Amino acid sequence: MSSNEKKIALSVRNLHIFYRGLKKTSIRSSWMRLKDKVEIFEALKGVSFDLEEGKILGIIGKNGSGKSTMLRAIAGIFSPDEGTIDLHGRRVSLLSIGVGFNKKLTGRENIYLSGMLLGFSEEQIAEKEKEITDFADIGKFIDRPVKTYSSGMYSKLAFAITAILETDIMLIDEVLSVGDQRFKEKSYNKMKELISDETRTVVIVSHSLSTIEELCDEVLWLNDGEVxxxxxxxxxxxxxxxFMKSKKKK
Incomplete structure (x- = not known):
């Protein structure tokens, strides 16, 4: 590979993900007994794309298009039903409200749990612990169970962990719009600082098109699970x- 040739940080090929749920038929339609039927919803329908190292990709699409499902699949939370996701040996973190914390543990304990799940050693996490707690700025709540947190405190700690324990690929799901105004500004500035690193690759899901326009090098438009x-x-x-205007008129 020449020095000028770009490295691929993320490759997605023919990705299909299905959600399965149980749907009961009515007593009238199954007179003798109730019978469960499996209802299948295809969230992603053969999605393929590459993302170069150091690029910032924004994923857009109306609700239900598969944006958050895509992030969770890249993060390894969902396994592909078909297709492949290749991180090319890179470490990935997902920043998303409601994902990744054990709510029975304290915030401090979750710093270590999250860090180890990202592949960091206990010693590496300990070196960053004060920086994380200072950035989160949630006071005594850092030593209280996460289940007692407000959504704002949750987002502050989640952002601090992901921002301070820097990974090669960062996945961000709508969290830049959460929290008080001071934290919004602080997290936004921190994010701009992080993504200025030419080797860090970022994928952002947001309904804020101004955020996508300002931060992203590329856009991936999903609609009903397709690119x-x-x-x-x-x-x-x-x-x-x-497209969205035309949808509102109908």
Whole structure:
């Protein structure tokens, strides 16, 4: 590989993910007995894309398009039903409200748990512990169970862990809009600092098109689990906005 050739940090090939749920038929339609039927919803339908190292990709799409499912699959929370996800040996972290904490443990205990799940040693986490707690700025709650946290405190600690324990690939799901105004500004500035690293790859899911436009190098537009377009935000965002306007008129 030449020095000018870009490295691929993330490869997704023909990704399919299905949600399965039980749907009971009515007593009238099954007179003798109730019978459970499996209802299958295909959240991602053969999605494929590559992302170069150091690029910032924004994923857009209307509700139910598979954006958060995509992030969770890349993070390893969901396993592909079909297809592959290749991180090319890189370490990945997911920043998403409601994901990743053991709510019975304290915030401090969750720092260590989250860090070890990301592949850091206890010693490496200990070196960053004060920086994480200072950034989260939740006071005495750091030693209280996470189940006692407000959504704002939860988001502060989740962001602090992901931002301070830096991984090669960062996945961010709508958390930049959570928390008080002071923390929003602090987290936004920290995120801009992190993604300025030319070797860090970032994937952002957000309904804030201004955030996508300002932070992202590329946009991936998903609709009903399928890729519509991937490319320059300046080209894709106007077409996406027109699409969303047309949906509202119907």
């Amino acid at each position: 519509i377009e991937q490319g320059d935000p300046e080209e894709i965002l106007p077409r996406y906005m027109e």
